[in-house]
Amino acid sequence: MSLILSLNAGSSSLKISLYRRADPVELILTSSITNISTPSAKFSFDATTEPAPGITNHADAFAHFLSRLASHSPPYPPAEIRYICHRVVHGGAFTTRTPIDASAYDRIAALSDLAPLHNGAALSVIKACIHRLPTAHSVAYFDSAFHASIPRHISTYAIDQDVAAQRGLKKYGFHGLSFSFILRATSTHLSLPASSLNLIVLHLGSGASACAISSGSSLDTSMGLTPLSGLPGATRSGTVDPSLIFHYTNTAGRMTHDPASAVALRVTRAEEILNRGAGWNALAGTTDFGRIVTVATRKREEGKEETEEGRRCKLAFDLFVDRVLDFVGAYHLKLGGEVDALVFAGGIGERSVELRRVVAQKIECLGYVRVDERRNGEVDGRKGVVFDIGVEGEHMNARRAKKILVCRTDEQVEMARSCALDDEFWGSESHQ
Numbered sequence: 094m095s096l097i098l099s100l101n102a103g104s105s106s107l108k109i110s111l112y113r114r115a116d117p118v119e120l121i122l123t124s125s126i127t128n129i130s131t132p133s134a135k136f137s138f139d140a141t142t143e144p145a146p147g148i149t150n151h152a153d154a155f156a157h158f159l160s161r162l163a164s165h166s167p168p169y170p171p172a173e174i175r176y177i178c179h180r181v182v183h184g185g186a187f188t189t190r191t192p193i194d195a196s197a198y199d200r201i202a203a204l205s206d207l208a209p210l211h212n213g214a215a216l217s218v219i220k221a222c223i224h225r226l227p228t229a230h231s232v233a234y235f236d237s238a239f240h241a242s243i244p245r246h247i248s249t250y251a252i253d254q255d256v257a258a259q260r261g262l263k264k265y266g267f268h269g270l271s272f273s274f275i276l277r278a279t280s281t282h283l284s285l286p287a288s289s290l291n292l293i294v295l296h297l298g299s300g301a302s303a304c305a306i307s308s309g310s311s312l313d314t315s316m317g318l319t320p321l322s323g324l325p326g327a328t329r330s331g332t333v334d335p336s337l338i339f340h341y342t343n344t345a346g347r348m349t350h351d352p353a354s355a356v357a358l359r360v361t362r363a364e365e366i367l368n369r370g371a372g373w374n375a376l377a378g379t380t381d382f383g384r385i386v387t388v389a390t391r392k393r394e395e396g397k398e399e400t401e402e403g404r405r406c407k408l409a410f411d412l413f414v415d416r417v418l419d420f421v422g423a424y425h426l427k428l429g430g431e432v433d434a435l436v437f438a439g440g441i442g443e444r445s446v447e448l449r450r451v452v453a454q455k456i457e458c459l460g461y462v463r464v465d466e467r468r469n470g471e472v473d474g475r476k477g478v479v480f481d482i483g484v485e486g487e488h489m490n491a492r493r494a495k496k497i498l499v500c501r502t503d504e505q506v507e508m509a510r511s512c513a514l515d516d517e518f519w520g521s522e523s524h525q
């Protein structure tokens with residue numbers, strides 16, 4: 094048997110899928126550990142979910158998964174895992190997947206400061222794989238690689254170009270494995286070649302980013318040199334005036350030790366505050382956007398004053414909608430108004446009926462389809478990958494309203510699929 098294990102170290106989760114290589118892959122099982130580093134980590138394996146309060150980092154999460162896999166029936170012996178695909182958020186100059194040897198490991202480690210919530214976590218899992226699954230080959234798949242197509246005038250910051258070139262200071266962009274999956278899934282759904290599609294994709298999860306896809310390639314995206322810029326996230330501020338931090342604290346430049354990180358990180362207080370001390374948690378006291386939506390939209394009980402929590406959640410919700418609109422408006426223009434579909438994805442994009450409803454109402458003026466309440470409300474309970482939530486038939490009207498879709502994204506299968514189809518890895522070996 095040829096097994097492929099896909100590991101996706103997100104900022105708040107470790108998502109794991111095990112596949113059999115089979116034209117290209119067949120899913121065997123999934124597991125995930127969510128809310129890592131908040132006191133309420135949850136462990137899911139196949140169809141069961143349980144609290145896992147002892148798990149506080151990605152390496153512990155992976156060890157927990159391995160011990161559960163070891164007692165699985167039927168057994169999946171570690172020796173049958175041929176490749177392990179690792180999602181690595183920041184690839185720097187890497188624009189394609191790379192097998193992990195000592196030199197690749199060091200290059201990824203050198204980028205950890207530029208993705209403080211991600212690369213270190215992925216490396217801790219890579220290290221564990223080298224020790225615990227020594228016969229499997231680890232391969233890094235980079236989130237930033239999808240954005241290599243962004244034109245220079247868009248990826249360049251207006252700073253001294255000698256310094257920029259020396260230090261690699263430019264927009265890299267992230268969530269690329271997700272955008273690449275969404276592009277292919279949308280192309281299948283619309284029965285149109287991926288290379289013909291213009292999309293605005295909103296990947297809204299613990300980290301959130303928008304991407305303008307022009308003729309099947311990334312034209313622009315909201316994250317930048319690091320995953321901090323653009324939209325706010327669970328604990329990230331998103332874009333702020335770069336001077337803000339010096340008014341926020343007078344110790345902004347001081348180096349700090351990050352106790353939550355599995356590898357030694359060289360980050361400043363400024364980066365720590367903006368990456369871990371901001372976002373939903375700072376605004377509303379929770380990293381759970383589902384809770385924010387519930388509290389923000391709860392009808393005020395008769396006769397009772399709005400609560401402080403209600404006000405804070407409403408602020409977080411309205412602020413997020415505002416920032417999403419910044420990018421939808423800009424990307425609509427950059428695509429010359431020729432947009433096939435706006436696509437919602439990520440934990441929030443896939444599950445928040447309310448956020449989709451409000452964003453969709455606001456962009457109707459640009460010629461997007463009206464959202465069908467029933468279709469919008471039913472996404473969560475349905476099986477499938479891409480869901481059209483527009484009023485049926487309306488995109489065919491005289492104005493040819495642009496579609497609004499929801500895509501259940503899957504970074505693990507994106508990696509496993511490329512791995513299974515990679516001739517360099519399998520040579521002439523047939524699919525089995």
Ligand SMILES: Nc1ncnc2c1ncn2[C@@H]1O[C@H](COP(=O)(O)OP(=O)(O)O)[C@@H](O)[C@H]1O
Nearest residue numbers: 103105106298299300381382383440441444445
């Ligand atoms: N029903 C819901 N409504 C809105 N947001 C939700 C809901 N369920 C989960 N989420 C949000 O989805 C986020 C997780 O998204 P996900 O894309 O899985 O994150 P990541 O991969 O970055 O760890 C959580 O932060 C949570 O706030």
Ligand SMILES: CC(=O)OP(=O)(O)O
Nearest residue numbers: 103104267298300320
């Ligand atoms: C790039 C990024 O922010 O990823 P995630 O949303 O998985 O944390």
Ligand SMILES: [Mg+2]
Nearest residue numbers: 103104298299
């Ligand atoms: Mg994610």
